[in-house]
Amino acid sequence: MPGNKLEVLDSIFYPRSVAVIGVTESSDRVGYNLLQSLIYSGFQGKIYPIHPRLESLQGLPVYRSLEEVPGPVDVAVIGVNQFATVEVVEQCGKKGVKGVICVAGGFREMGPAGKALEERLIAVARQYNMEVVGPNTLGLINTRANLNATFYPLRLPSGKVSFVSQSGGVGLTILHKAMDEGLGVNKWVGVGNRSTLELSDYLEYLARDDSTAVIGVFVEGTDDARRLVQVAGEVARRKPVVFYKVGRSDTVNLAAVTHTGSMAGSYQMYRQILQQFGLLVVENALEMMAACKALAMAPIPRGNGVGVVTHTAGPSIVLLDEVNLRGGVFPPFAESTMDRIKEVLGQNPPVVLKNPLDAAGQGMQAAAIGRLVEAVLDDPRIDLLVAIYCLHLNWRCPTPELLAAQKRSGKPVVALYISTQEQVREEREVLHSRDIPVYITPEEAAWGVSALLHYALQRGGISR
Amino acid sequence: MPGNKLEVLDSIFYPRSVAVIGVTESSDRVGYNLLQSLIYSGFQGKIYPIHPRLESLQGLPVYRSLEEVPGPVDVAVIGVNQFATVEVVEQCGKKGVKGVICVAGGFREMGPAGKALEERLIAVARQYNMEVVGPNTLGLINTRANLNATFYPLRLPSGKVSFVSQSGGVGLTILHKAMDEGLGVNKWVGVGNRSTLELSDYLEYLARDDSTAVIGVFVEGTDDARRLVQVAGEVARRKPVVFYKVGRSDTVNLAAVTHTGSMAGSYQMYRQILQQFGLLVVENALEMMAACKALAMAPIPRGNGVGVVTHTAGPSIVLLDEVNLRGGVFPPFAESTMDRIKEVLGQNPPVVLKNPLDAAGQGMQAAAIGRLVEAVLDDPRIDLLVAIYCLHLNWRCPTPELLAAQKRSGKPVVALYISTQEQVREEREVLHSRDIPVYITPEEAAWGVSALLHYALQRGGISR
Numbered sequence: 045m046p047g048n049k050l051e052v053l054d055s056i057f058y059p060r061s062v063a064v065i066g067v068t069e070s071s072d073r074v075g076y077n078l079l080q081s082l083i084y085s086g087f088q089g090k091i092y093p094i095h096p097r098l099e100s101l102q103g104l105p106v107y108r109s110l111e112e113v114p115g116p117v118d119v120a121v122i123g124v125n126q127f128a129t130v131e132v133v134e135q136c137g138k139k140g141v142k143g144v145i146c147v148a149g150g151f152r153e154m155g156p157a158g159k160a161l162e163e164r165l166i167a168v169a170r171q172y173n174m175e176v177v178g179p180n181t182l183g184l185i186n187t188r189a190n191l192n193a194t195f196y197p198l199r200l201p202s203g204k205v206s207f208v209s210q211s212g213g214v215g216l217t218i219l220h221k222a223m224d225e226g227l228g229v230n231k232w233v234g235v236g237n238r239s240t241l242e243l244s245d246y247l248e249y250l251a252r253d254d255s256t257a258v259i260g261v262f263v264e265g266t267d268d269a270r271r272l273v274q275v276a277g278e279v280a281r282r283k284p285v286v287f288y289k290v291g292r293s294d295t296v297n298l299a300a301v302t303h304t305g306s307m308a309g310s311y312q313m314y315r316q317i318l319q320q321f322g323l324l325v326v327e328n329a330l331e332m333m334a335a336c337k338a339l340a341m342a343p344i345p346r347g348n349g350v351g352v353v354t355h356t357a358g359p360s361i362v363l364l365d366e367v368n369l370r371g372g373v374f375p376p377f378a379e380s381t382m383d384r385i386k387e388v389l390g391q392n393p394p395v396v397l398k399n400p401l402d403a404a405g406q407g408m409q410a411a412a413i414g415r416l417v418e419a420v421l422d423d424p425r426i427d428l429l430v431a432i433y434c435l436h437l438n439w440r441c442p443t444p445e446l447l448a449a450q451k452r453s454g455k456p457v458v459a460l461y462i463s464t465q466e467q468v469r470e471e472r473e474v475l476h477s478r479d480i481p482v483y484i485t486p487e488e489a490a491w492g493v494s495a496l497l498h499y500a501l502q503r504g505g506i507s508r
Numbered sequence: 509m510p511g512n513k514l515e516v517l518d519s520i521f522y523p524r525s526v527a528v529i530g531v532t533e534s535s536d537r538v539g540y541n542l543l544q545s546l547i548y549s550g551f552q553g554k555i556y557p558i559h560p561r562l563e564s565l566q567g568l569p570v571y572r573s574l575e576e577v578p579g580p581v582d583v584a585v586i587g588v589n590q591f592a593t594v595e596v597v598e599q600c601g602k603k604g605v606k607g608v609i610c611v612a613g614g615f616r617e618m619g620p621a622g623k624a625l626e627e628r629l630i631a632v633a634r635q636y637n638m639e640v641v642g643p644n645t646l647g648l649i650n651t652r653a654n655l656n657a658t659f660y661p662l663r664l665p666s667g668k669v670s671f672v673s674q675s676g677g678v679g680l681t682i683l684h685k686a687m688d689e690g691l692g693v694n695k696w697v698g699v700g701n702r703s704t705l706e707l708s709d710y711l712e713y714l715a716r717d718d719s720t721a722v723i724g725v726f727v728e729g730t731d732d733a734r735r736l737v738q739v740a741g742e743v744a745r746r747k748p749v750v751f752y753k754v755g756r757s758d759t760v761n762l763a764a765v766t767h768t769g770s771m772a773g774s775y776q777m778y779r780q781i782l783q784q785f786g787l788l789v790v791e792n793a794l795e796m797m798a799a800c801k802a803l804a805m806a807p808i809p810r811g812n813g814v815g816v817v818t819h820t821a822g823p824s825i826v827l828l829d830e831v832n833l834r835g836g837v838f839p840p841f842a843e844s845t846m847d848r849i850k851e852v853l854g855q856n857p858p859v860v861l862k863n864p865l866d867a868a869g870q871g872m873q874a875a876a877i878g879r880l881v882e883a884v885l886d887d888p889r890i891d892l893l894v895a896i897y898c899l900h901l902n903w904r905c906p907t908p909e910l911l912a913a914q915k916r917s918g919k920p921v922v923a924l925y926i927s928t929q930e931q932v933r934e935e936r937e938v939l940h941s942r943d944i945p946v947y948i949t950p951e952e953a954a955w956g957v958s959a960l961l962h963y964a965l966q967r968g969g970i971s972r
Contacts, residue, residue, distance in 0.1 A: 221928075295835045
């Protein structure tokens with residue numbers, strides 16, 4: 045990617061000033077919400093609403109045109125229709141705007157006339173050395189700059205995971221799921237029609253972005269699949285990339301064409317190539333979230349050996365099943381580990397001593413869990429530990445014990461706290477802040493664990 | 509199943525009196541929590557805590573032994589260890605108790621000595637014509653009787669779905685997920701070692717239980733797979749059954765043996781047979797919940813034709829993909845439907861007119877959504893409608909429109925409201941109370957829709 049594109053993308057994600065074109069007084073309209081999103085997210089740069097007649101909007105002075113804006117404008121967010129969009133982009137070029145975010149649909153995805161219009165849009169952008177986010181997009185978000193340049197006013201907790209989504213709606217699903225899961229988001233972009241900025245361009249930018257630790261990608265289809273996969277493969281050597289490609293059924297390929305105007309391509313082909321390039325492929329938005337959470341919070345393990353400490357066997361069996369299908373192994377414990385477990389549980393413990401370790405009754409006591417978790421983490425064949433605990437009205441969670449054990453061993457610890465999202469919130473906040481991802485279902489925990497194991501093996505970790 | 513077993517099961521689920529054996533003053537202990545669960549869930553029958561020395565516990569008078577209890581005891585919940593359990597069950601027999609819930613592990617799953625102990629337990633139960641829930645179980649719940657006979661004090665909203673789980677922990681996962689999803693639960697049982705009551709016995713009981721509309725089953729493995737599947741198949745002709753069988757990987761079969769002492773059997777064999785018997789098979793707890801929710805709330809459609817109205821294409825493509833893989837179809841709209849859609853969107857709408865219908869900008873307005881949804885529901889090839897909407901700070905949800913359209917057409921409507929669980933709660937409550945299941949991710953919506961289509965075709969519905 046040319047250096048210029050990277051620089052422009054940096055201006056787009058970290059603008060000093062944003063103009064909003066198409067603002068109105070009606071909160072029904074996209075333009076109103078583009079402006080409100082910027083204010084609501086606490087953007088600290090300059091905001092210039094543009095409208096030919098209004099004096100002020102949402103407490104900000106309004107400018108009659110881009111020309112009248114006193115200082116430079118890094119980014120213009122454009123909420124007018126597709127025809128007006130092209131005109132406005134030309135004005136942006138004249139003003140020296142670096143990047144435009146074009147929300148309107150009605151371009152390439154609408155057939156020949158739309159395609160011609162999009163070609164004009166591209167030509168104008170090229171003429172002025174601008175980059176276009178979209179068109180036909182929800183916009184983009186950068187929590188590091190308190191920037192929400194979409195028409196969905198949201199307040200997102202900041203974090204280390206960035207998302208590139210070919211669908212605004214699926215991207216929104218992921219954002220909401222992240223909020224539910226207590227996972228902070230770094231950057232987010234709905235790529236839309238990718239008129240000048242390809243999925244791979246955003247990936248290359250995020251690869252170089254120090255505040256992004258993990259990248260999630262949602263893809264419907266692209267004409268440029270080869271380059272996308274190659275770039276993603278390169279990026280994945282620097283930081284984990286999680287790929288969600290829709291289109292396992294045949295019908296969906298047709299549907300995707302009329303959405304973003306690009307062929308979806310065979311799912312199996314995509315999947316195989318993605319895996320060849322070392323990328324982690326997930327099958328739904330829930331698995332995407334579970335994988336990104338683990339990769340953003342826990343360190344990458346040294347190998348694919350998983351140890352489990354639980355007081356309830358069923359969830360550990362579900363976890364074992366899911367992780368096993370994805371290449372994880374559950375090594376038997378070393379003799380010395382068994383001895384330490386017996387010490388905790390008594391000489392004739394009423395449980396079968398194996399991995400997963402079901403400590404039954406004793407496994408409900410936080411102190412016992414702590415000692416078992418330490419013993420298992422010390423086992424040389426165990427690279428990652430999952431602690432399973434069902435939240436209980438009268439019993440204390442083993443949160444301090446897990447924190448201490450993880451700190452002592454340095455190995456990744458994943459917590460499966462069976463609970464509701466609401467009841468787990470407080471414990472989760474503590475654990476999340478100290479590198480322990482928390483899940484409330486065994487399947488999601490397994491998807492998170494499997495993501496860590498995938499990148500362990502990709503990084504040359506030990507296959508046990 | 510003999511009539512006696514049914515009658516006893518009825519006494520177990522709807523006891524007039526419950527004795528709790530093994531109660532203590534320490535809230536750490538299982539016995540304490542068995543008692544608290546009964547009180548916490550608001551059980552209105554008689555509760556008799558039994559302890560040799562204590563005078564009162566948690567505000568209730570304590571009896572020194574079962575013998576001293578003045579009236580009859582329908583059910584005894586037993587929280588003592590495995591050895592004492594057998595003794596207590598004998599006392600229960602003498603007292604005329606109908607059913608015992610045995611929490612302790614340490615039986616069949618622990619090898620020959622445990623197996624011998626469990627055989628004694630069974631012999632005692634047979635001698636006195638009692639049935640045993642468990643042993644090695646969390647217990648059972650019946651929200652219709654405000655009965656929580658587990659050691660997890662919970663307050664569950666009541667509803668139409670009942671669960672039979674071979675794992676307490678997975679069963680708890682499902683209960684918590686149900687709370688998160690706003691889905692009411694009817695009955696719930698952790699079957700444990702199934703010493704006298706098999707999975708199929710509970711299924712037969714729930715098949716006859718009028719307040720149960722849908723049954724979810726989680727299975728690790730059973731010696732009696734043939735009978736289980738046959739019974740489940742018969743039950744599924746009366747009410748929908750959703751099956752979650754763990755064990756797609758080989759390793760897990762071994763793990764299941766040491767948990768509940770039964771062979772898991774080949775997953776593929778299970779799956780094929782379950783499907784032959786017309787049962788819906790799901791692959792994880794999230795799909796289980798999504799399927800049960802749809803089946804509990806929406807009517808079964810007349811065929812497998814799905815219509816979608818959305819303002820964001822991506823989620824509809826994900827939905828299409830998932831539903832398509834599970835046998836659903838998305839028929840093209842009739843000419844008359846197209847005409848009505850054009851009327852709503854204008855003569856030259858900036859969208860491609862097809863199913864799924866992406867109404868883009870106009871699809872954000874509740875009134876327009878309402879008219880589009882009505883048009884699509886009137887289409888003779890559409891048996892079920894999915895309305896997709898992203899919750900927005902400034903825009904009203906199309907909740908009243910969906911309610912009106914569903915009422916008018918009588919066809920099932922499913923809402924995909926992209927949001928967090930918290931933000932969607934209010935709208936969801938309204939929709940759930942009026943037969944419209946609400947999901948927040950496209951995949952879960954698709955799993956719910958697919959469950960409805962499965963039972964549509966099972967009931968002889970039209971395959972479009």
